[in-house]
Amino acid sequence: MSRKVLLFGFVALIQLAVPVWMIVGHERVRNEGVLFKFKTAPIDPRDPFRGEYVRLDFAAESGEWMIANGTQTGNTRAYALLGTDDEGFATVTSLLLEAPSDAPYLPIIFSTWGDAEITRIRLPFDRFYLEEGDGKKTEDLLTPEWNGDEMVPTLPSYAEVRILSGEAVITDLIVGDRSIHEWLKEVP
Amino acid sequence: MSRSQLPDALPELVREGLISAEQAERIRARYPVEPKEQSSRMLLVFAILGSLLVGLGIILIIAHNWDDLPRAARVALAFVPILLGQVLVFVAIRKQAGNAAWREGSALILACGLCACIALISQIYHISGSLEGYLLMCSFLILPLLYIPGSITVALGYLAMVSWYGWAVRFEHFGNTDRPWMLLLLLAAAVPFYFLEARRNGTGTGFWWLSLFMALTVGCCGMYFYTDWGRYHVLGITGLAAAFTLVPWTHRGLELRTWPWALIGGSTMLGVFAVYSFRPMWEDQFFRNDQQHQDWPAVMFLLSIGIAAYVLSLRVRKPLERWPYPEGLWLFLACFAVGSVSPTAAAIVVNLTLLLMGVVTVRRGIEADSLKRLNLGLTIIGITVLMRFFDADLSFVMRGLVFIALGCAFLFMNMRMLRQRNKDVP
Numbered sequence A: 001m002s003r004k005v006l007l008f009g010f011v012a013l014i015q016l017a018v019p020v021w022m023i024v025g026h027e028r029v030r031n032e033g034v035l036f037k038f039k040t041a042p043i044d045p046r047d048p049f050r051g052e053y054v055r056l057d058f059a060a061e062s063g064e065w066m067i068a069n070g071t072q073t074g075n076t077r078a079y080a081l082l083g084t085d086d087e088g089f090a091t092v093t094s095l096l097l098e099a100p101s102d103a104p105y106l107p108i109i110f111s112t113w114g115d116a117e118i119t120r121i122r123l124p125f126d127r128f129y130l131e132e133g134d135g136k137k138t139e140d141l142l143t144p145e146w147n148g149d150e151m152v153p154t155l156p157s158y159a160e161v162r163i164l165s166g167e168a169v170i171t172d173l174i175v176g177d178r179s180i181h182e183w184l185k186e187v188p
Numbered sequence B: 001m002s003r004s005q006l007p008d009a010l011p012e013l014v015r016e017g018l019i020s021a022e023q024a025e026r027i028r029a030r031y032p033v034e035p036k037e038q039s040s041r042m043l044l045v046f047a048i049l050g051s052l053l054v055g056l057g058i059i060l061i062i063a064h065n066w067d068d069l070p071r072a073a074r075v076a077l078a079f080v081p082i083l084l085g086q087v088l089v090f091v092a093i094r095k096q097a098g099n100a101a102w103r104e105g106s107a108l109i110l111a112c113g114l115c116a117c118i119a120l121i122s123q124i125y126h127i128s129g130s131l132e133g134y135l136l137m138c139s140f141l142i143l144p145l146l147y148i149p150g151s152i153t154v155a156l157g158y159l160a161m162v163s164w165y166g167w168a169v170r171f172e173h174f175g176n177t178d179r180p181w182m183l184l185l186l187l188a189a190a191v192p193f194y195f196l197e198a199r200r201n202g203t204g205t206g207f208w209w210l211s212l213f214m215a216l217t218v219g220c221c222g223m224y225f226y227t228d229w230g231r232y233h234v235l236g237i238t239g240l241a242a243a244f245t246l247v248p249w250t251h252r253g254l255e256l257r258t259w260p261w262a263l264i265g266g267s268t269m270l271g272v273f274a275v276y277s278f279r280p281m282w283e284d285q286f287f288r289n290d291q292q293h294q295d296w297p298a299v300m301f302l303l304s305i306g307i308a309a310y311v312l313s314l315r316v317r318k319p320l321e322r323w324p325y326p327e328g329l330w331l332f333l334a335c336f337a338v339g340s341v342s343p344t345a346a347a348i349v350v351n352l353t354l355l356l357m358g359v360v361t362v363r364r365g366i367e368a369d370s371l372k373r374l375n376l377g378l379t380i381i382g383i384t385v386l387m388r389f390f391d392a393d394l395s396f397v398m399r400g401l402v403f404i405a406l407g408c409a410f411l412f413m414n415m416r417m418l419r420q421r422n423k424d425v426p
Helices: A003-032 A132-143 A180-186 B003-015 B021-030 B035-063 B071-079 B082-096 B099-124 B129-146 B152-171 B180-202 B205-223 B233-245 B246-251 B261-274 B293-313 B324-340 B343-367 B373-393 B396-424
Strands: A034-043 A051-058 A062-066 A073-084 A088-096 A105-113 A117-122 A126-130 A143-147 A150-152 A157-164 A168-173
Touching: A003 A157, A003 A168, A003 B099, A003 B129, A034 A073, A034 A088, A051 A132, A051 A168, A051 B035, A051 B099, A062 A088, A088 A105, A088 A117, A088 B003, A088 B293, A117 B324, A126 A168, A126 B099, A132 A168, A132 A180, A150 B021, A180 B003, A180 B129, B035 B099, B071 B082, B071 B099, B071 B233, B099 B129, B099 B152, B099 B261, B129 B180, B152 B180, B152 B205, B180 B205, B180 B233, B205 B233, B205 B261, B233 B246, B233 B261, B233 B324, B246 B261, B261 B324, B261 B343, B261 B373, B324 B343, B343 B396, B373 B396
Parallel strands: none
Antiparallel strands: A034 A051, A034 A157, A051 A126, A062 A117, A073 A088, A073 A105, A105 A117, A143 A150, A157 A168
């Protein structure tokens, strides 16, 4: 067998190993990760490569936190320590510059302009991919309707996220108490 | 010029009076274009187009997101485009070695398959990721295809992708000051392929395109290391542009299609001079002064590339030989020094420099009997004059006279050259 073929065989293995490694990592988080529910409101955009998705705007991304040495300007990477509120939804209890070893956490990014107080963070996940055409239906399902002057509130929605050692995988988007996939089967 | 390009150039040579129609026929007979060569060129074009369409089709089908299929089935499907591409590349290496259509087509399908697979996995596991992360991973995965099987089309896509990656790192997120360091590694990884291709196919159309993409990527790469924009940043741009215009002298005596480097460098140099011919560009209130010190290393690095290239080129090139754009670097440095004292004087010097470049280009055009260069020089002079309409309070009569004078200059110079050519033809 020529050297070129052998080299290509090696390259082909690496090309296959990278996606396999991605899959194994995410399957591990799905199976072994701790489940958190992140309250959310979705909106519908598209990705030129990966298709249609709803962008999730999480309630846990807003709050008031202080961080030591976090007063530099621009984007800063940090770690969010996770907890749950009385209703069982995920909250960010504090921000740390080092990853904790004994509690569920997520890597996050925050922006400050020299203030010690942080009011907005960016979680490492914000997309829930759907079949082509379902993004708009999901957005419509979760947009508040107006009955005269009165707003009819939408069903509460949250994303189920498995978290393991700072890695997160969204497993489902729940509207009311049902998966979005069940809702979409009923929507024409 | 390669042998296969010769028949295409003959009509122009006849038109310009360099050879007679009879001589052109004799040359055609001496260097016939093999029908096989013509058909293989067409086959290559269609193989590239077909593979690109197939690859993009796979990406679009995947973008539909087949939600009804179970996760395991979708994961398995994600590997189909890669495996298909790998089998085709394997066949191209083993059974079709030397067949450019197979080489380019199979590599292109595999490259699209790799991008599609990563996209599909992101979709299945709802990985938000970042655009730059996705582009970086795809770039690393398709990089080996530049060498095995050695595809120019994939190389062009790769260079476009790494440029996009650099842009995404710098500008995708608001307030981001990160620099795309990985871009240097990705670009360095493509350099051996560029030299390899210069040796293998340096006079071919593929190498011309590769030179163009390489020049654009290197140019963009330099700019992505700026975190801010001030007057002194332009020094780096002019340094790099001057170095680009000197690339054809790096292989004197060896025919290579590196013209795109000079094209990008020369047009950048002229663009910089055109912008800085306006006085407000030299006034400090147009620039932010904070954080400027951060970019000095990048500016100085790019400037030193230009200076080093110029100094080294003196061994094989006389000052102002062929075109005056490499000298533009020194002239801009002089303008920069003048501009720190008087913005008005700097603007005047820049305008005079532009006019000088135009005159030198016209002269070189006349000497080389090249209508293209003659008209480029006249265009530089014309644009320099016309730009002054924006910042000089000239009456309509005066502007009209300037237009007429420029038009007459164009007509006179072109007709003079054509008349001279006709005289020279026996």
